[in-house]
Amino acid sequence: xxxxxxxxxxxxxxxxxxxxxxxxxxxxxxxxxxxxxxxxxxxxxxxxxxxxxxxxxxxxxxxxxxxxxxxxxxxxxxxxxxxxxxxxxxxxxxxxxxxxxxxxxxxxxxxxxxxxxxxxxxxxxxxxxxxxxxxxxxxxxxxxxxxxxxxxxxxxxxxxxxxxxxxxxxxxxxxxxxxxxxxxxxxxxxxxxxxxxxxxxxxxxxxxxxxxxxxxxxxxxxxxxxxxxxxxxxxxxxxxxxxxxxxxxxxxxxxxxxxxxxxxxxxxxxxxxxxxxxxxxxxxxxxxxxxxxxxxxxxxxxxxxxxxxxxxxxxxxxxxxxxxxxxxxxxxxxxxxxxxxxxxxxxxxxxx
Numbered sequence: 001x002x003x004x005x006x007x008x009x010x011x012x013x014x015x016x017x018x019x020x021x022x023x024x025x026x027x028x029x030x031x032x033x034x035x036x037x038x039x040x041x042x043x044x045x046x047x048x049x050x051x052x053x054x055x056x057x058x059x060x061x062x063x064x065x066x067x068x069x070x071x072x073x074x075x076x077x078x079x080x081x082x083x084x085x086x087x088x089x090x091x092x093x094x095x096x097x098x099x100x101x102x103x104x105x106x107x108x109x110x111x112x113x114x115x116x117x118x119x120x121x122x123x124x125x126x127x128x129x130x131x132x133x134x135x136x137x138x139x140x141x142x143x144x145x146x147x148x149x150x151x152x153x154x155x156x157x158x159x160x161x162x163x164x165x166x167x168x169x170x171x172x173x174x175x176x177x178x179x180x181x182x183x184x185x186x187x188x189x190x191x192x193x194x195x196x197x198x199x200x201x202x203x204x205x206x207x208x209x210x211x212x213x214x215x216x217x218x219x220x221x222x223x224x225x226x227x228x229x230x231x232x233x234x235x236x237x238x239x240x241x242x243x244x245x246x247x248x249x250x251x252x253x254x255x256x257x258x259x260x261x262x263x264x265x266x267x268x269x270x271x272x273x274x275x276x277x278x279x280x281x282x283x284x285x286x287x288x289x290x291x292x293x294x295x296x297x298x299x300x301x302x303x304x305x306x307x308x309x310x311x312x313x314x315x316x317x318x319x320x321x322x323x324x325x326x327x328x329x330x331x332x333x334x335x336x337x338x339x340x341x342x343x344x345x346x347x348x349x350x351x352x
Contacts, residue, residue, distance in 0.1 A: 010118060013085060014195055017076030017151045019277070030284070048164060049100070053171045053248045056096040056231055059162070067164040069102035074110045074155020078191045078308050079207070082122045086129025086154055088211040092234070092309035093156035094137050098218030099232040099312060101168035102160030104137050109144030112153035126154050137214055166223035170231040170241075171248025173315035177228055179245075179253065179339040180321065182217060182328060183210055183311025185238060185302055186265030188275040193268050203264050210262060211309040217331045218312055226320030233310035237281050239289055239303045241313055242339065243348050249315075252344030257292065257299050257352045260336045269298035278304040290349040303350065315341060 048067055049059040057071035073093035077085045090107070097104045109130060113123050131141050134156075141156075162168075173179075190207040193199040199207070221227045229248065233241045238259060246253040281304040291300065314335065316324050321337070328335035339351075 010122060012080045013077035013082065013152060014080055016114065019076055048167055049169055054244050055170050056099040059100060059167050061164045065163060067162050067167060069097050069100045069160040069162055071096035072157045074153055076151050076153055079194065082125035083129035084208055086126040087133045088309055089154045090130035090133035090156050091212050091214055093158045095215045095232045095309060097158050097160035098215040099230050100162060101166055101218060101222030102162040103219045104139045104158055104160040106139050106142045106159055107134050108157040109141050110155045111144060111146035112149035114150055114152060115148050130154065162222055168221060168230040170229055170245050173229040173245050173249040173341045175251050175341050175343045176318055177315040177341040178318050178321040178337055180314045180316060180324060180335040181259060181311050181338045182333050182335050184260040184262045185305055185307060186262035187211060187307045187310060188278060188305040189265045189268050189273055190262065192275045193273050198273065206262055215312050217328055217333055220327065226317035227314060229315040231313050233307045233313050235306045237278065237304040237306055239348055240281055240285055243285055243288055245315060246346045246348055249341060250346055252342050252347055252349060253339060254342055254349050254351050255339040257295055257350050259338045269302060274301045275306060277306040288347050290347060292350060292352045
């Protein structure tokens with residue numbers, strides 16, 4: 001499959017945006033500065049998860065059996081085909097519900113489009129792609145909001161349900177846990193290659209396949225013995241989200257310098273293809289990451305590469321890791337060990 005071409009009378013979607021996918025997230029250090037001045041919310045007994053640990057979604061207890069998982073996620077185009085863009089953005093938004101152990105129930109569309117530049121047909125195809133991703137998850141797009149904006153933006157408010165006693169967060173990892181990753185890395189590199197017209201048809205198919213694969217495994221992890229923490233790996237890269245897990249656990253996280261990688265990504269990195277977001281990510285949190293001597297720059301860039309609609313990072317007790325790998329295989333996904341949690345200060349150490 002080749003990367004689809006936009007209509008001849010319209011510009012490429014990616015040309016209308018200064019960033020794309022989760023690579024256009026505000027850098028972690030800048031985001032911390034912004035949120036530092038935000039007043040602390042009053043305590044609410046039913047707010048099970050709020051902003052305290054930069055988790056994937058908020059969780060509100062409805063009753064003794066149900067809690068509402070609520071999140072919003074949107075971004076600018078990571079690909080030029082409008083249907084594919086909508087599908088990727090919606091899949092990415094739903095991932096935050098799965099990362100909390102929730103099951104989605106419905107979504108609302110967030111739409112910002114340059115209506116004097118893009119046709120109603122193109123905008124409609126973006127929404128159709130998002131609806132298709134939601135349909136695959138078994139939920140409707142039940143409404144939303146749209147504005148006329150300079151750059152195209154699309155995403156969802158995604159809502160789900162989870163048992164209040166089975167909420168998964170990014171803060172429960174323990175020393176001795178194994179870290180499993182359910183999607184290979186390299187989405188940011190492939191998207192950068194697409195913008196540079198260096199991504200062939202096989203690379204585009206790889207990009208589309210991984211970014212439109214729902215993280216439904218997360219809903220199966222709620223209440224599962226040995227699963228202590230879960231987050232999805234998105235704009236801050238594997239190191240950034242592992243660092244959030246380390247902070248939440250108050251322990252050190254070790255990450256392999258050789259994680260699973262999408263096809264062609266290593267060759268592209270060695271050729272100098274990377275996103276500006278990977279550099280911004282390292283500048284934001286590199287002081288809290290220990291690298292082995294002699295680590296190649298491209299390997300560091302891979303570990304900080306922003307993942308649009310990335311996989312789940314799961315902290316599971318070592319004795320339960322093999323069973324979880326087998327469960328993932330039944331769900332049609334891989335779960336590959338990429339590190340572990342050890343005693344030590346809340347930092348990340350890359351090991352070779």
